[in-house]
Amino acid sequence: MRRAAILVVDDEPGIRELLSQILADEGFSVTTVASGEEALAAVSREVFDLVMLDIKLPGMDGLEVLRQLKVGGKRLPVVMISGHATVEQAAQAVREGAADFLEKPLGLERVLVTVNNVLERAQLAERLQEEEEDVELTGVSPAIVELRRQILLAAPTDSRVLITGPNGSGKEVVARLLHRHSRRAAGPFVALNCAAIPAELIESELFGHTKGAFTGAVEAKRGKFELADGGTLLLDEVGDMSLLTQAKVLRVLQESRFTRLGGATEIRVDVRVIAATNKDLEAEIAAGRFRQDLYFRLNVIPIRVPSLAERREDIPLLVETFMAKLGKRMGVKPKKVTPEAMEALLAYPWPGNVRELRNLVERLLIMVPGDEVTPADLPMKLAETEVFWPGRPLPLKQAREAFEREYIARVLRACDQNMSQAARVLGLERSHLYRKVKALGIKVDGGTGES
Ligand SMILES: Nc1ncnc2c1ncn2[C@@H]1O[C@H](COP(=O)(O)OP(=O)(O)OP(=O)(O)O)[C@@H](O)[C@H]1O
Ligand SMILES: [Mg+2]
Known part of the structure; x- marks a missing residue:
């Protein structure tokens, strides 16, 4: 410091x-x-x-x-x-x-x-x-106005909410706002990222454990359910819990009580559970990876957070907001984005949504020397805005193929060759995208194809 x-x-x-x-x-x-x-x-x-x-x-x-x-x-x-x-x-x-x-x-x-x-x-x-500042839902698009309306309706009800939406779209922001506008606002807001914790540790994270409950449990520890008592618990990436953990969480939701690992006493808590996921839980249920009864328990009020591509009109305001906020934090003067550069930002598919935009603004604040951001300052994949033209007149069928080839290749570049992400952006099943990529002879390099 x-x-x-x-x-x-x-x-x-x-x-x-x-x-x-x-x-x-x-x-x-x-x-x-x-x-x-x-x-x-x-x-x-x-x-x-x-x-x-x-x-x-x-x-x-x-x-x-x-x-x-x-x-x-x-x-x-x-x-x-x-x-x-x-x-x-x-x-x-x-x-x-x-x-x-x-x-x-x-x-x-x-x-x-x-x-x-x-x-x-x-x-x-x-x-x-x-941290407070981060809990802001910037935007004026109809999609964001509708989202705010749903948050304000759901917040005071104490009902469970299931927040769905793509990566980096603002699910955690929505969860925090639900807490802040609830009657529990003065209580704790506790988040647990179910995907980040190894399956064998998630139960002790959720329910706590007694001293000596397992090797490494040198001290008794309270779990997230206890820590969230009187407040809100966000089960983030809830689609990534093992079936065994799902069963235990289901029991807490049904009975509002549980025991610590290795403990005998039942603990009662008053917790509002909010769940978030970027998975399609109904598909997970169909595949046998998610319990339907837990889904019904969690999905009392569904809230869907739109992707950034669904609300492009918010991009200029988000850029301006992040320039000001991050600039202040970093001690750097906000930069102006030229109309040409803004056009590129508006045309880009944003597979990483608001988080990707925020990271880009941070990078521009650090890397661009002047006061102005021009298209030349943008990463390559962002600069590809011109409409595709095959170069000579072609029959429609061939032109369509040429366009699809070019367009899919661009989206794949925007997604760093990640097939699953590209499939989501394109609104295709992953298997369908694979077939297209093969049929059109598109080269996919470097990507793992995993999400
Ligand atoms: N509408 C918004 N206005 C301002 N900032 C936003 C908005 N939506 C998201 N953000 C910011 O974008 C970043 C990502 O948001 P958040 O963590 O809530 O997304 P998420 O949907 O939970 O992502 P993931 O799927 O990766 O968990 C955060 O820095 C958040 O503050
Ligand atoms: Mg999140």
């Missing part, structure tokens, strides 16, 4: 020197000023992480400076410095938003502990704020 910058405001030269020394020795970058007026000027010029502010100052006093700093909801933390006579005012300052106060004489230890605590708290608050 970069060195935190601290502004020290005190009219006594001795205190300025003492604090400079203590803080500089600790590796902070320190600026000192002698009055409130100078402090406000410094803050408008430079970025600080913390202000140490004397209460008794000539001219504008510390409390007034604090109020000025807090106008506009600035998150800059302020530590007040008080003399013996001003402790009451210091307490008042804390009520008005100061992070903490220190009493003179200033001891080295106290100063460092206070400064480090306040900085740590401020960083935590910023991280939480960043």
Whole structure:
């Protein structure tokens, strides 16, 4: 992490020197000023992480400076410095938003502990704020407006919701919004990615375990169901649970109680379960990989998140939003996308949906040197927007074949040669796409064909 910058405001030269020394020795970058007026000027010029502010100052006093700093909801933390006579005012300052106060004489230890605590708290608050910001459903397309309407209808009901949609389309965002707009909003939101956890560990993740329940269980651990008590549990990638785990989850959903692994006591919980998947669960049921009874339990309110290709009109707004948000986080100025480059973004099939768009914007912010993104700055696969023309007049049947060959090859490139993903984009069964690729003589290189 970069060195935190601290502004020290005190009219006594001795205190300025003492604090400079203590803080500089600790590796902070320190600026000192002698009055409130100078402090406000410094803050408008430079970025600080913390202000140490004397209460008794000539001219504008510390409390007034604090109020000025807090106008506009600035998150800059302020530590007040008080003399013996001003402790009451210091307490008042804390009520008005100061992070903490220190009493003179200033001891080295106290100063460092206070400064480090306040900085740590401020960083935590910023991280939480960043997470908050991520829970946003950007878009004005009819598909997104409809999605928002469904979220607001479903959220307060406490019913189970099954969220389906392709990779990176925003399923987790939807789950978080359902929680935030429910009567459980003050309770925990806990997510478990069922695909990321080995089958033999998923039960202990869900239900917890007692000490010694299995090799490696050196301590008792609470499971996600317990952690989510009073709140919402997201079973993410729910289509990837083994049939055995499905049976156990089904039992919890039926009875609202379970036991920890190795434990005897039944635990009761009040949890709203939301499930998400990018699989077609009905197809999984037909294939014998997903329990139908569990499906019916989970799928009380179905919500389908549209792919980005279904709501292309949101692309410019999403680009702008990510430019601003990521730019701010990275400390980089947002870049303008030229109309030609935007045309390419609008034409691209976006197999990775909003996540792919977000990653692209992040990459552009880092890689493009100027203020403007032109088509030349885009990855190759994104620049292929011209409509295909076979080069000479052909009978329709041959032209159609030529177009299909070119188009399927482009979509495969966009999907990094992943057959399953390309099949989804094209709206074909995977086996059908295989036959086409073979019949049209399209070369598939590098791809595994797996999803
Ligand atoms: N409508 C949206 N507006 C703004 N950001 C969005 C939107 N939809 C998704 N995102 C962002 O895109 C990224 C992917 O979203 P999310 O993780 O919710 O997708 P997902 O459908 O759960 O993906 P996966 O199938 O890979 O689990 C996140 O960074 C999320 O914040
Ligand atoms: Mg997800």
